[in-house]
Amino acid sequence: MAIQLDQVSYTYADKSLWRQTALHDITLGIPKGSLTGIAGATGSGKSTLLQLFNGILKPTQGAVNVLDVVIRAGEKSPKLLPLRRRVGLVFQFPEQQMFEDTVEKDLIFGPLNFGMSLEEAKERARNALLDMGLDLALLDRNPFRLSGGQMRKAAIASVLAMDPDIVVLDEPTATLDPVSRAELIAQLERLCRERGRTIIIVTHRMDELLPYADRWVLLKEGRIAFQGSGGELAADPAILEGCGLTVPHSLRYWRAVADRFGLHGEKPRLTAESLAKLIAGLSPAGAERSGEHEEKRDAHE
Numbered sequence: 001m002a003i004q005l006d007q008v009s010y011t012y013a014d015k016s017l018w019r020q021t022a023l024h025d026i027t028l029g030i031p032k033g034s035l036t037g038i039a040g041a042t043g044s045g046k047s048t049l050l051q052l053f054n055g056i057l058k059p060t061q062g063a064v065n066v067l068d069v070v071i072r073a074g075e076k077s078p079k080l081l082p083l084r085r086r087v088g089l090v091f092q093f094p095e096q097q098m099f100e101d102t103v104e105k106d107l108i109f110g111p112l113n114f115g116m117s118l119e120e121a122k123e124r125a126r127n128a129l130l131d132m133g134l135d136l137a138l139l140d141r142n143p144f145r146l147s148g149g150q151m152r153k154a155a156i157a158s159v160l161a162m163d164p165d166i167v168v169l170d171e172p173t174a175t176l177d178p179v180s181r182a183e184l185i186a187q188l189e190r191l192c193r194e195r196g197r198t199i200i201i202v203t204h205r206m207d208e209l210l211p212y213a214d215r216w217v218l219l220k221e222g223r224i225a226f227q228g229s230g231g232e233l234a235a236d237p238a239i240l241e242g243c244g245l246t247v248p249h250s251l252r253y254w255r256a257v258a259d260r261f262g263l264h265g266e267k268p269r270l271t272a273e274s275l276a277k278l279i280a281g282l283s284p285a286g287a288e289r290s291g292e293h294e295e296k297r298d299a300h301e
């Protein structure tokens, strides 16, 4: 497991003795190299959970094991700096993690801090920026004068520049336009499948992640309400409603098609393309048309 939580609770406490238990008795395992989606209504504890994954928050009960570094409630924490390099966290509000006066300085800060040469750090910075589809001209710009979407992509680039084993993102697509959203999810999926990184994404837009996530964790009022695959959610969407979430369109469409053609038990088709292809193959008219299309294509070739 990349991350294992055993009976973890977390309580925020301030000097006025006001206390808020944000997470209760969480037991959770996130396999290495997996892509996990985390969802839940606002205030359900998602951001709190993510901050336990790289030691920003320490459990008030239970134990958090991240890449074999164990942080246990009531005990002195182990050294967390190496963990911070290996677990990249992209905050919900990207401006929280930009602090330099140019994008380049922000991007090279992490790599330099972990002992890389300036030359190497700059190379990493450029590659990470390009990976995020941003223009290299942004390197000299003040990060606080970027648009919300550019700032978010730059914040993600500054985390990717450290080449972490685990990348944790809190609503990474929130301020992006539709094309950038799809590109970012595709980029994160590549990082997972081609480079074996463990990716964890908190999202309010389950639709965009459902076709790619290996597993889902749903939170309700600080407790785990569900852990399992998108297929299991597709089979029982009431789980989502029980967590105060609306059922994503892709699941609704799949359910409607599965009901109409008696396809329950089949692998759910959760993208518009895969569902359209399935329907075209199912309806006689569609099958004919797609057959004609194939013939034309064959003739053309």
Ligand SMILES: Nc1ncnc2c1ncn2[C@@H]1O[C@H](COP(=O)(O)OP(=O)(O)OP(=O)(O)O)[C@@H](O)[C@H]1O
Residues within 6 Å of the ligand: 012, 013, 020, 021, 022, 040, 041, 042, 043, 044, 045, 046, 047, 048, 049, 092
């Ligand atoms: N710094 C803090 N001090 C005290 N309580 C906090 C703090 N941060 C969060 N909380 C409380 O902990 C609970 C969980 O908050 P959290 O931010 O983890 O929720 P969330 O699921 O990320 O919500 P959202 O979808 O709105 O981002 C909420 O009741 C919130 O009020």
Ligand SMILES: [Mg+2]
Residues within 6 Å of the ligand: 046, 047, 048, 092, 170
């Ligand atoms: Mg949050």
